[in-house]
Amino acid sequence: MTGRVTLGDLETKLRELRGSVVSSAGEAAAPVLGYAAVSGAVLVAAVYLLGRRRGRKEAPILEIRRV
Secondary structure (H helix, E strand, C coil), rough: CCCCCCCCHHHHHHHHHHHHCCCCCCCHHHHHHHHHHHHHHHHHHHHHHHHEEEEEEEHCCCCCCCC
16 A cells, blocks of 8 residues: 655745646746737837828929019
């Protein structure tokens, strides 16, 4: 027969599992943050360029004459 499972056994196993989950989560977060930063920069640039284009199309043409 096997021995009884003690509280110390459970704590040890949970700490092992927690350590592996935390390390793998930290490794997975780096590429996601990189992709988010790049996509955010592309989105801001696209909105800027589209707004600039629209502003040029709708801007009034001022004619200045000297008298």
